[in-house]
Amino acid sequence: MNATDAASETRHRRGADVGDTTSMSVLGSLLLRRGDLDGAESYLRAATAEGDRAAANNLGVLLHQRGYAEEAAGWWRIAAVAGSAAAAHALGRYYRERGDEPAAEYWLRQSAESGHALGAYALADLLEHRTDVGAARWFRAAAEQGHREAAYRYARILDKRGLDEQGLDKHGPHDSEQRGPYENGADPGRDTAGAAAEAVGDDEAEQWYRQAAARGHRRAALHLGTLLEERGETQEAGRWYLTAAKDGEPRAACALGFLLRDAGDDDSAAIWWRRAAQDGDGNAANALGALHAARGEPQSAERWYRAALDAGDVNGAYNLALLCTAQERAAQAEQWYRRAAYAGHREAANALAVLLLQRGDASGAEPWFSKAAEAGSVDASFNLGILHAGRGEDGKSRGWYERAAAAGHTEAALQVAIALLRDGDEHAAERHLRCAAGGGSAEAAFRLGALLDRQAAAPADGVGAAAEGGTSPECEEWYERAARQGHRRAQVRVGMFAATRGDVVEAAHWYRTAAEAGSRNGAFNLGLLLAREGSEPEAALWWTRAAGAGHGRAALRLALLAARRGEPAAGQQWCARAVELGPAEVAERAARLRDALGQELTA
Numbered sequence: 001m002n003a004t005d006a007a008s009e010t011r012h013r014r015g016a017d018v019g020d021t022t023s024m025s026v027l028g029s030l031l032l033r034r035g036d037l038d039g040a041e042s043y044l045r046a047a048t049a050e051g052d053r054a055a056a057n058n059l060g061v062l063l064h065q066r067g068y069a070e071e072a073a074g075w076w077r078i079a080a081v082a083g084s085a086a087a088a089h090a091l092g093r094y095y096r097e098r099g100d101e102p103a104a105e106y107w108l109r110q111s112a113e114s115g116h117a118l119g120a121y122a123l124a125d126l127l128e129h130r131t132d133v134g135a136a137r138w139f140r141a142a143a144e145q146g147h148r149e150a151a152y153r154y155a156r157i158l159d160k161r162g163l164d165e166q167g168l169d170k171h172g173p174h175d176s177e178q179r180g181p182y183e184n185g186a187d188p189g190r191d192t193a194g195a196a197a198e199a200v201g202d203d204e205a206e207q208w209y210r211q212a213a214a215r216g217h218r219r220a221a222l223h224l225g226t227l228l229e230e231r232g233e234t235q236e237a238g239r240w241y242l243t244a245a246k247d248g249e250p251r252a253a254c255a256l257g258f259l260l261r262d263a264g265d266d267d268s269a270a271i272w273w274r275r276a277a278q279d280g281d282g283n284a285a286n287a288l289g290a291l292h293a294a295r296g297e298p299q300s301a302e303r304w305y306r307a308a309l310d311a312g313d314v315n316g317a318y319n320l321a322l323l324c325t326a327q328e329r330a331a332q333a334e335q336w337y338r339r340a341a342y343a344g345h346r347e348a349a350n351a352l353a354v355l356l357l358q359r360g361d362a363s364g365a366e367p368w369f370s371k372a373a374e375a376g377s378v379d380a381s382f383n384l385g386i387l388h389a390g391r392g393e394d395g396k397s398r399g400w401y402e403r404a405a406a407a408g409h410t411e412a413a414l415q416v417a418i419a420l421l422r423d424g425d426e427h428a429a430e431r432h433l434r435c436a437a438g439g440g441s442a443e444a445a446f447r448l449g450a451l452l453d454r455q456a457a458a459p460a461d462g463v464g465a466a467a468e469g470g471t472s473p474e475c476e477e478w479y480e481r482a483a484r485q486g487h488r489r490a491q492v493r494v495g496m497f498a499a500t501r502g503d504v505v506e507a508a509h510w511y512r513t514a515a516e517a518g519s520r521n522g523a524f525n526l527g528l529l530l531a532r533e534g535s536e537p538e539a540a541l542w543w544t545r546a547a548g549a550g551h552g553r554a555a556l557r558l559a560l561l562a563a564r565r566g567e568p569a570a571g572q573q574w575c576a577r578a579v580e581l582g583p584a585e586v587a588e589r590a591a592r593l594r595d596a597l598g599q600e601l602t603a
Contacts, residue, residue, distance in 0.1 A: 021047050025055040032062055053082035060090060085116035093122055112138055117145035143208060148215035155208035218247040234259055250279035282313025289319055314343040346375035378407040410439030442485035449478035488519040495525060520549035552581030556590050568597040
């Protein structure tokens with residue numbers, strides 16, 4: 001006790017000794033705060049007898065601390081009726097603890113409407129428990145008076161409203177007390193951000209998070225950091241994560257670890273992940289496991305994945321399965337996939353189905369594919385499409401492909417486009433090809449180029465001559481995209497466009513690229529180009545490669561070349577190869593040439 005407090009107490013003791021009601025009330029309050037219940041009670045009772053409402057409220061507090069709850073409530077009622085907002089708050093909490101919500105709401109509302117911050121917060125908490133929209137008003141009222149938990153919870157309500165307006169999915173309970181801002185999948189990184197992260201741009205929510213965080217609310221600091229990170233303000237986000245992490249918030253330590261990892265500081269990331277994991281954060285344990293796995297330390301990775309599983313994070317089982325798969329421990333991998341799949345992990349269910357399918361157990365795989373697909377696994381939907389296609393069940397197959405394509409699966413979109421092309425619906429096929437090509441499918445880019453190529457070459461009105469130009473710039477762009485991705489047929493097409501423009505160097509480049517990758521058409525066209533440029537011996541080498549791969553026209557070219565060189569026997573051999581390979585017009589020409597060479601040999 002400092003000198004000022006001592007002087008104040010001495011002054012109030014003197015007043016209390018002469019019967020001053022205010023001094024008795026204040027002195028009783030001072031002794032109550034000090035923990036001197038015996039000393040406080042006599043003064044408080046004396047002041048209460050004189051009608052002091054503050055003393056009645058404090059006497060209720062004292063009696064409640066001693067375990068006399070009903071007597072305490074009686075004094076709180078006296079003080080509350082006399083206008084004490086603090087007593088009304090205490091009385092409201094008393095009734096709520098006993099399950100009498102109507103009485104609790106009445107007294108808490110009295111307190112809140114008198115401007116009592118704790119009363120406003122307790123009323124808001126009661127209303128929110130009943131999912132009453134009026135809770136927001138009272139959380140805000142308490143927050144405006146500096147109540148940090150109220151500020152945090154009001155910000156959470158604003159976040160939820162923003163998510164509802166955007167139609168976004170909400171992860172975890174409203175207060176997010178038991179769930180971190182990140183969830184792990186195969187790669188323990190950012191997967192699905194929590195509710196606070198998704199309500200990006202909600203300035204009002206951010207304001208209240210800031211107010212609560214500035215007053216030391218660690219969960220508010222976590223959510224503020226998440227919001228800032230989603231907005232790209234990683235430096236400030238890191239500061240708030242650090243603040244919350246130092247206050248013991250494991251989810252903030254985990255999130256800080258991800259920021260440090262993204263900045264290239266794996267060692268510092270591991271320090272914070274370890275702290276979070278030791279406090280029971282499964283996400284951080286998974287991240288540590290992934291870090292050790294990437295470093296080639298499977299034993300340490302397995303230890304942390306098991307720690308994640310022990311913390312209740314089913315991703316630990318899935319990641320253990322992936323680790324076992326990488327180590328070719330198939331039996332253990334299946335065990336962990338099953339454990340995760342039975343716990344509802346959709347990608348584990350899909351992986352388990354793939355494993356069973358690879359083992360030839362299609363009937364065992366299908367239910368797991370279905371379970372994963374129904375849970376939202378896009379890969380599982382695609383895999384079901386493949387499974388039904390293999391059985392010749394085109395309708396079912398297409399249905400699953402369409403479902404996966406609608407969710408953005410590139411290869412599924414390609415399969416839907418191919419089916420639409422078979423049906424003659426080029427307009428719908430083009431839309432799916434664009435989606436698949438935009439998603440990186442080289443085959444889709446090639447097919448889109450081919451579709452646009454056909455459309456450009458077709459007569460404008462369906463009859464008569466083709467549209468002027470014969471091709472379109474966009475068609476060439478898609479061919480080139482596919483060619484750059486290594487699509488051999490696209491490379492040949494790009495080479496043909498270059499040859500048409502007279503760009504021999506460009507054409508040779510693409511023909512050679514395709515030919516070296518195994519394209520017989522690329523090899524044949526490269527031979528033609530070289531022959532025109534006077535490099536007939538090199539042309540013969542590429543024609544030989546093409547003919548060896550089954551290209552009939554290349555065999556015919558070699559036969560003609562042998563004939564010009566006066567090598568009828570070799571010419572006959574290549575003619576025979578060309579007749580064998582076709583197509584019909586090539587076989588016919590090759591047969592005539594063979595007969596002519598035969599006459600020459602017998603002449």
